[in-house]
Amino acid sequence: MNILKFESQQKLNEAGAGILAGLVQTNPRVVLGLATGGTPVGIYEELVDTHRKGMVSFKSITTFNLDEYVGISTDHPESYHAYMNHHLFSHIDANPARIHIPDGNAADLKQECERYNALLDDAKQIDLQLLGLGHNGHIGFNEPDHALMSGTHVVKLKEETRSANARFFNHIDEVPTHALTMGVGTILKAKMILLVVRGADKAEIVHQALTGPITTECPASLLQTHPHVVVLLDSESGRLV
Ligand code: F6R
Numbered sequence: 001m002n003i004l005k006f007e008s009q010q011k012l013n014e015a016g017a018g019i020l021a022g023l024v025q026t027n028p029r030v031v032l033g034l035a036t037g038g039t040p041v042g043i044y045e046e047l048v049d050t051h052r053k054g055m056v057s058f059k060s061i062t063t064f065n066l067d068e069y070v071g072i073s074t075d076h077p078e079s080y081h082a083y084m085n086h087h088l089f090s091h092i093d094a095n096p097a098r099i100h101i102p103d104g105n106a107a108d109l110k111q112e113c114e115r116y117n118a119l120l121d122d123a124k125q126i127d128l129q130l131l132g133l134g135h136n137g138h139i140g141f142n143e144p145d146h147a148l149m150s151g152t153h154v155v156k157l158k159e160e161t162r163s164a165n166a167r168f169f170n171h172i173d174e175v176p177t178h179a180l181t182m183g184v185g186t187i188l189k190a191k192m193i194l195l196v197v198r199g200a201d202k203a204e205i206v207h208q209a210l211t212g213p214i215t216t217e218c219p220a221s222l223l224q225t226h227p228h229v230v231v232l233l234d235s236e237s238g239r240l241v
Helices: 009-026 041-052 080-087 109-122 159-168 184-189 200-211 219-225
Strands: 002-006 031-034 062-065 067-069 128-131 153-156 178-181 192-197 229-234
Touching: 002 009, 009 031, 009 041, 009 128, 009 192, 009 229, 041 080, 062 109, 067 080, 109 153, 109 178, 184 219, 192 219, 200 219
Parallel strands: 002 229, 031 062, 031 128, 128 192, 192 229
Antiparallel strands: 067 178, 153 178
């Protein structure tokens, strides 16, 4: 694992966006796995800026988002569809036909997972998977458990995840109870993984995930088995590693 620590959020954002933009510049047809949440916002901002300056075009990329809530409409401001449009897709020239986000409103969620898995299979391999980290060690919405699923599946969100995400909603009762998420098998199949973590409140879980035992009770610890992981940390989240 290549662990990089940054003294400022701006430098971390520039480094993250630089890695993503560099990949797109060297391979315009790159397949990117994307994440939502608070962590990648600044990286997306930098990426949009790089695009506005005319330094990178996204018109031939393919993207797959990690996850989506079940049961909120795609135009709900906190849906991950809306998030991605707001922070990235509406500002760049990516082709909507090659942007993929699981549909948390599908009538048949099991069938939707199969559809998403088939699209991922068609794409062969994600070149770079961007990940944030949950306080409980989740990646995507793969929550700690005695066993983890390989492919896309429906997940019941842990209460700690719902309370962490309540900051984006008016009230915790509005936070969905379920989500669709790519499985850890798909995540680990990516050629390269870019894990980004910020904040003192994640220092302990960063330490556990990167240096502790490999266990499904800390899904991010499975990243230790991957041959090409780059970790971007701010100084607070990286305090213990
Ligand atoms: C988001 C995702 C989640 C988040 C994690 C951290 O698509 O899959 O695993 O990356 O919950 O969230 P933030 O960045 O809001 O702290």
